[in-house]
Amino acid sequence: MFAALRNWFDERFDWDNLIAPLRHKTVPTHRLSYWYFLGGITLFLFGIQVATGILLLLYYRPGANEAFESVQYIMTQVKFGWLIRSIHSWSANLMIFTAFAHMFSVLFLKAYRKPRELTWVSGMLLLFLVMGFGFSGYLLPWNTLAFFATKVGTEITGQVPIMGKPMMIFLRGGEEVTGATLTRFFGFHVAVLPGLATVLLLLHLLLVQRLGMSVPPKLEVQWTVNPSARREMTFFPNFLLREMMAWYLALGVLGVLAAVFPWNLGVKADPFVPAPAGIKPEWYFLFMFQTLKLIPSKVWFIDGEVLGVLAFGLVGLVWLLLPFFESDQPSHMKQWITGLAVFALAYVAGMSVYGHFAK
Amino acid sequence: MAILPNRFGLLGVAHDCALAGCLVLVACVGYGQTKNSCLDCHAALPDPLGVTQEKFSQDIHAQKGLTCVSCHGGDAANDDPDKAMSAKAGWKGNIERRQIPQLCGSCHSDPAYIRQFNPSLRTDQLGQYHTSVHGQRLAAGDTKVAVCTDCHGVHDLRAPSDPRSTVNPVNVANTCARCHADANYMKGYSIPTDQFTKYSTSVHYQALAVRGDLSAPTCPTCHGNHGAVPPGTDKVQNVCSNCHAFQDQMYEQSSHKQAFQAASLPGCVVCHGNHGITYPTDAKLGTGPEAVCMRCHTPGDKCDQARAELLVSLTKLDQAIRNADKALALAESSGMEVSEARLAQGQAVDSLTKARVTIHSFRTDLVDQDIQAGLKIAAKDLQTGRDAMVERNRRRAGLGVSLVAIGMVLVGLRLYIKKLEG
Amino acid sequence: MTVDPLSEPAQARRRTIKVFLGSGLLASFASFIYPVLRYLIPPPVADLGGDEIVASKLSELKPNSAKIFRFGSHPGLLIMNSDGTYRALSATCTHLGCTVQYRSDLRQIWCACHNGIYDLNGRNVSGPPPRPLAVFDVHLRGDEIVVSRKREA
Structure with missing residues (x-):
């Protein structure tokens, strides 16, 4: 029966030709092959986000008067609502973590170099989108922490010269964080960002598919000199089966996190209550937040916050275009980019830990 | 009434000039009005006689347009001290303590005059003062007792609603204590001087000074202010x-x-x-050092039994609420959502509070009604907390089952890959 | 039926893989699908939303009486005036947070804790309360009295 169905599709879609590249796709095997799983895990977690997100939409209602109550309803009244929401929250955090890890692994394996510049750029844009997902989704339960974190976060946007203020008003839907902000963030979170992410994701996957897997430069030189040393496995089914193991492992981890540490709900946001002490953003924004806190309020004649925001903007841009600074000769790789990556990793990790423990 | 003609005189002049439309004259008279030669010297004098412009401008009377002359008489427009402070100019000099209530009362007991400034301001202070212990002793010739200025201050007298005023609810206990807590000063009067020390340990002081609840009682709330006498x-x-x-x-x-x-x-x-x-606790009903009942009652009598019964029911509800709280806290720390029960806990606490109030009827049947209402809620909340823990365990069991399934798939996949790659 | 050319141990291994993969996949899918299916069925307790609540049935209140209802995470006070109109206010005293009550003899709202008194518009008229009580909107829907948060104008 399966064969009949396949034939039916093949006759109409030229199915076999369509999936032919997948059949021939191979994945290089070497001692660093494990890093190839990260992108797949991130994709899998994204899928979980889409599925649980759609489920949450069945009961969630945006609006300052209803959002908190509807999430509370999901957590207490709806059967397994706690599980769906906890998985959505935990999976979001794991996804951001794996996306960051994916980015750094690509950096260290130098997988971004020619001809994969566009893969890198689309990946970086996806990373920004994922952070946007995190930022907008964090507000949706409309609890105190989220409310003030959003206030602080959008305030920082407002520091950008010239563009900042209009941008902040655009994000907040007004001068202040109100129910209008919630409506907007909801729109971003369930419509704008998913749309953009889907397009970019397809592009990213298409590029990966077209260009194949990158091999670290040192190995590439070795393999060019000595083609018999080349080791590969077929993507389908060998690599995919391994990837499935990783997915199942991720599922297990998610299940444990959601059941043992259900995501809590907090206290409903009240704009008239003073901000609780020590308001901090989610961990993936901590390194930026902490940096902005450390910059003195005036550097030379520029406002410290403005300087920080501009610096992050510049670093972000450089990061986005990093492949274009790299040489395309595996034998002449630029070491400073690896150095920069090491520094960035240490900086992000250090600042996050510092931010976590700082008062 | 001495200040009235003076004041109206000035107003009259100003009015005439305004009619004449003579700007220069208005300016001159304006200068004359604000000219206060008293302060020229007194600003530089040492304390009992020293009054600076800065200090006096804080005074509610100065703000309402009164001057030194309003109380002390004399001619402030004259630069010659001898002439300014001459009997001819109506100078009264230092106001004797005994005269102070009368002087203040000359305006503050005149409804027609006070109405010009604040129609709702009371004008019975002097009358009340005469009925107070302070007023009666003053009339008998004791000048150590408080007169108006002792409490309200002088020369920088602020409205009582001003938080800096010495008679503002926040400050008035300190003001009373200046004399009443001074054992030396109060020697010769047969009243204790520890009221303020005691008051500062009280729940009322806590409410007022620490929590800033201006409705909490302070000295005048119970003793009255101008007519201060213990309530009896x-x-x-x-x-x-x-x-x-x-x-x-x-x-x-x-x-x-x-x-x-x-x-x-x-x-x-x-x-x-x-x-x-102090904040009353259930221990008041007990037999310990805080207990009060047994100071009068005999152990074992009918009342002692009722006391014991009341204490038991209060303790029981208190304990039930704590137990429910603990169960809910445990559920919360395991990430369970029990905010509904948390809310209901507030009602249980309300019942306990109500029972503690009902205690003042000393009737076990009345108290028991409140206790039972509270116990019912607390029991339900306790059950919610326990159910939440059962639910948590069920979640973990469910997780265990799915983890086994996931583990089997992992093993299966591993074996399959092994077989595939032989 | 094709004859399996494989040896006995290989066949056994194949069976093990089948058991593990087959039952594992089946069980794991069941453990994913079951919660989702349960989630899809709406719970019997309808979610009224945070800004609206049925405080009472019409028949529950007599003129010049009141009842306490739950409004979100706080108690509310629903009063039926003598003329048959309704009023709803927050029932949490602004002084120390006790629950206030309607006094039909005074036609006022009274807090038993420290003798605070509010008028029927929620204004604090005497005693310690520092602020008025929040007033809610009341409207009738069928035989239900629905209370909602005041809409900002």
Whole structure:
């Protein structure tokens, strides 16, 4: 029966030709092959986000008067609502973590170099989108922490010269964080960002598919000199089966996190209550937040916050275009980019830990 | 009344000039009005005589347009001290303490005059003062007692609503204490001087000074202000009931009401004390050092039994609420959502509070109603907390099952890959 | 039926893989699908939303009486005036947070804790309360009295 169905599709879609590249796709095997799983895990977690997100939409209602109550309803009244929401929250955090890890692994394996510049750029844009997902989704339960974190976060946007203020008003839907902000963030979170992410994701996957897997430069030189040393496995089914193991492992981890540490709900946001002490953003924004806190309020004649925001903007841009600074000769790789990556990793990790423990 | 013609005179001049439309003259008279030669010297004099422009401008009277002359007489427009402070100019010099209430009263007891500034301001202060211990002693020639300026200040006298005023609710206890807590000063009067020390340990002081609740009682709330006299033992209940109305209602129907009255005991104060009222605890009903019942009652009698019964029911509800709290906290720390029960806990605490108020009827049947209501809620909350823990365990069991399934798939995949790659 | 050319141990291994993969996949899918299916069925307790609540049935209140209802995470006070109109306010005293009550004899709202009194518009008229009580909107829907948060104008 399966064969009949396949034939039916093949006759109409030229199915076999369509999936032919997948059949021939191979994945290089070497001692660093494990890093190839990260992108797949991130994709899998994204899928979980889409599925649980759609489920949450069945009961969630945006609006300052209803959002908190509807999430509370999901957590207490709806059967397994706690599980769906906890998985959505935990999976979001794991996804951001794996996306960051994916980015750094690509950096260290130098997988971004020619001809994969566009893969890198689309990946970086996806990373920004994922952070946007995190930022907008964090507000949706409309609890105190989220409310003030959003206030602080959008305030920082407002520091950008010239563009900042209009941008902040655009994000907040007004001068202040109100129910209008919630409506907007909801729109971003369930419509704008998913749309953009889907397009970019397809592009990213298409590029990966077209260009194949990158091999670290040192190995590439070795393999060019000595083609018999080349080791590969077929993507389908060998690599995919391994990837499935990783997915199942991720599922297990998610299940444990959601059941043992259900995501809590907090206290409903009240704009008239003073901000609780020590308001901090989610961990993936901590390194930026902490940096902005450390910059003195005036550097030379520029406002410290403005300087920080501009610096992050510049670093972000450089990061986005990093492949274009790299040489395309595996034998002449630029070491400073690896150095920069090491520094960035240490900086992000250090600042996050510092931010976590700082008062 | 001495200041009235003076003031109206100035106003009259200003009015004439305005009619004449003579700007220069207005300016001159304006200068004359604000000219206050008194301050030229007194700003530089040492303290009892020293008054600076800065200090005087803080005074509510100065702000309303009164000057030195309004109280002290004399001619402030004259630069020659001898002429300015001459009897001819109506100079009264230093106002004797005995004269102060009368002087202040010359305006403050005149409704027609006060109405110009604040129509709702009382004008009975002087009359009340005469009825107070302070006023009566002053009339008898004792000048150590408080007169207006002792409490309200002088030369920088602020409206009582001003938080910096010495008679603002926040400060007035300190103001009273300046004399009443000074054992040396109060020597010769047969009253204690520890009221302020006691008051500063009281729940009322906590409410006022720490929590900033301006409705909390301070000295004048119970003793009156201008007519300050202790409320008297048989009237204490009336004073307390101004705020503690429900307790009063309960006490009214209790057997203590009659008994205390017959024995001339000061109602509420018998058990709660007066200045040093602390937050009452259930231990008051016990037999320990804080206990009050057994000071009068005999152990083992009918009342002692009722006391024990009341204490047991209060303790029982208190314990039930704590147990439910603990169960809910445990559920919360395991990430369970129990905010509904948390809310209901508030009602259980309300019942306990109500029972503690109903205690003042000293009737076990009335108290029991509140206790039962509270116990019912607390029991339900406790059950919610326990159910939440059961639910948590069920979640973990479910997780275990799916983890086994996931583990089997992982093993299966591993074996399959092995087989595939041989 | 094709004859399996494989040896006995290989066949056994194949069976093990089948058991593990087959039952594992089946069980794991069941453990994913079951919660989702349960989630899809709406719970019997309808979610009224945070800004609206049925405080009472019409028949529950007599003129010049009141009842306490739950409004979100706080108690509310629903009063039926003598003329048959309704009023709803927050029932949490602004002084120390006790629950206030309607006094039909005074036609006022009274807090038993420290004798605080509010008028029927929620204004604090005497006693310690520092602020008025929040007033809610009341409207009738069928035989239900629905209370909602005041809409900002």
